[in-house]
Structure formats: structure tokens, C-alpha cells
Amino acid sequence: MSNATTSVPPPTRTVATRNLGLIALGGSVVLAMLGLFFTAEDVDQGSSVRIMYVHVPTAWVAYLAFVFTAACSAGHLWGKKHSLNLDRLAGASAEVGVIFMGVTLVTGSLWGRLSWGTYWQWDPRLTTTAFLFVTYVGYLAVRGLGGTHQQRAKRSAIVAMFAVLEIPLVHFSVLIWRSLHQEATVLRPNGDVTMDGLMLFTLVFGVAVFTTIFAWLVLHRNRVLALLDAVELRGIDAALAVRRAEEVTP
């Protein structure tokens, strides 16, 4: 058993993450104001273009999350210590990524209904995104298989590596599948639209806000996962002791 599993888990809150959470909250409010009231309507799409300020950032964060999961998994597999913390970070990041990707798919299909007139298009990007979503749902299922923490870590790290191999292949094959079967009929939502300054700023700002939310969620989820592991290893008493110790020092 490695040291990581027996050391005292980190507290579930720090000043730094509380401030990060406040920044994320404030940013979300500003983003909502910008997206809903201050940015102009689109010439063709009207107000429905405002979905973009959630859709694009969540997609970006989901991809970031999966890259982060892969990086942490690689770090676990090839690192000398086979750090369990990296494994938990990979798991936390994948969980948040799956949620954000779900939001991307839902907002995307709503937006598609409004601008293309249909909830779903067999567009390579859409299809790959759906596959990515299912693949990481599978990854999370592998994490729940049970066994010791080191077993879980090694197993899920290998599955994460396979997922990284799969995704480019799926994307490439869907791409050539589509290019043969259908002319480019999909109306690119942003491609032919010149974005005005405030819209572009709001979009970039949205990416920054959602990345902050991602970081905040992953940090907290990571701590909770560490506590969960501690519960399994040392029983509920030890975990309670940690929480009680926190209460004394605010």
C-alpha cells in the first residue's frame, strides 16, 4: 500500500478554493448579464445565438477535462510512485467532463432545433462528441468496478489510455463516412457569421468562467474522492475525525 493511501486526506476547503469559487460565481453572474442582456441579437438567429455562450464554453471545458484525465492517467501509469492522487484527479476531471459534455449535447441540440430546424445532424463533430460522451460514461463505470484503490487506479488509467486512442479513430472514420454520404448541408453556426467585438469577448469570457468552474469542481471532487478512499481504508471514524478537526479551525 502506498503512502498516499495512508496519509491524512486534505481538508475539503481552503481559502484558495473558496476564493476560486467566489470568482467562478461572480464570473457566472457577469457572463449571464453579458450573454442575456448586453450582447446584440444575431442577424439571422435572433436571440437563440445566446445559447452559444454556454454551449461553446462547456464543449471546450469537456475536451479540456478529458485531456486532463488522460494526462493524469499517464502520470499515474508511468510515474514512479503510481500516485493515487493523480488517479483521483483523473476520475474527478472525467466526472466533471461528462457533465459538461452532457450540457454541450443538450444545449447543442436545442440550438440546432432553433437554427437548423432539427435536434440532431449526423455531422462529424456532433457524432464524435456523442461517442466521447458514451466512452467516458464507460470510463466512469470502470472506476466503479471495485477492488483495491491501486487496482482501480491502474485499470481506469489503462482504459483512459484506450479512450485516447479510440477518439481520433472514431472521429476520422465518422469524418470519411460523412464526406462520402452527404454533401455539406450542415449550416455552420459560426462559420459564416462575423462576430462583433462584444459577442467575441463574451464567448472568450465564457470559456474563462467555465474553466474556473471546472477547476473549482475538480478540486472539490478530488478532495471528496480522497475522503471516500479514506473511509474505505480506515473506516468512518477516521474520516469523521478529520471533519471535526476542521470545525475547530475555521
Added chain:
Amino acid sequence: MTMSRIIAVARAVASKDLRIEWRSRVMTNQVLPFAAIVMVLFAFALDNDGILQRVAPGLVWMATLFTSLVVVQRSFAVEAADSAIDALRLAGVPAQGVYLGKVAALVVQLVVFEAVLAVLALILYRVNVDVHGAVLLVTTCILASLGIAALAAVYGGLSVVGRGRETLLPLLLLPAVAPVLIGATRATESAFGSDGARVVEGWPWVGLLAVFGAIFLFGGTLGFGPLTDE
């Protein structure tokens, strides 16, 4: 030295698996009828000779994927029963050999099923194949089976070690083999001449299948050992 040992282990594992399947008759008495009934059910669901003929390649490969789930689950249920996998590990043989043997046995079984499904498509869906098409079809079947087996053996290995495994395999395997479904279906369309597709148009898709199989055979050879060695 190690290489020849790996090959020897692979041969032993593959022949053991195939002997088990041959003697237990589960494949011939249960899985093969299952595959056949799936093909008949497709005909009920679509209920149109013209459509059936056109979508026959897709149906053959969908039936193959469904059948492969049963085959893979069985291949690893054999290892899980009586902790046979522990005995394999205690034997101190290289995991790469076990993996390659599993893959080889799966490929043989899948090719047999695909042959039966293709013949059923010829009969039930009234598709036609000429000699060039048959060569393309055989190559496609072998390479597609290799791709499916290379991935399935890894995810099947997971199912030996974990709980809640039977439901996990389809979730992991089916999205991952989407490129095989796309490539094999297009190649088979060319072989069957569905929708006026020509045989030469099928060969680039065979290339996709080969790349897929090679990547995951390599990845699986590296990953299988650590995955089952716990």
C-alpha cells in the same frame, strides 16, 4: 527466446479456447441460432425486400457485433469460472501470450460467424457476390474480426477482474468498435454491390480496418498484462 515463448503460449491458449468451444457446443447450439434469429428478425422489422437488399451489409455487421458480445463474454466467463485466470497467472506465462491467444481464438470464432451471417444474407436478403467481391469480403471479415477481437479481449479482461461486468462490456466495446462497423459495412457494400457500389471502392475501407486492428493489437498487447495482473 521471449518472442517464441509468447507465440507458444498464444498457440496453447488459442487451441485451449477453441477446444473448449468445440467440445461444449455452446457456440454451435446457442450462439449460432441466436445470430440466425437476429437476421430473420431484421427481415420482420424492415419488411421490404428492396430495403433488405440495400441495407444487408449493415445488418450483417450489426448481427456480428451483437454476436461478438456473446462470444467475448463467454470467452472470459471460461477464465473467470473456477478462477481459471488465476491458474493461468500462477503458471508464470507471459500475459502477452495469453492476450494474443485469446485474440486468435476470438478471431477464428468471429470469422466463422461472419461466414454464416454472410451466407444467410445471400439467402434471406437476396444479395449477390462475384469472385472479386468474395475476395474483398473474406479480407474484410478477417481484418474486422481482428479489430473487434483486439479490443474485446482487453475489455473482456476487465470483466474477469471486476464486479458488475456483464453490462460493462457492451458499454465499453460498442462505441469503440464504431470505426470497424463503418469500415466493414462500406467494404461489404462494395462486395455485395449494394446501391451500385463497385468492388474497388471497398479496398480503402479494408485499409481503415487494418490500421484499427494493428493499433489495438499493439495497445492490447501492452495493456492486457497490467490490466489482469492484480
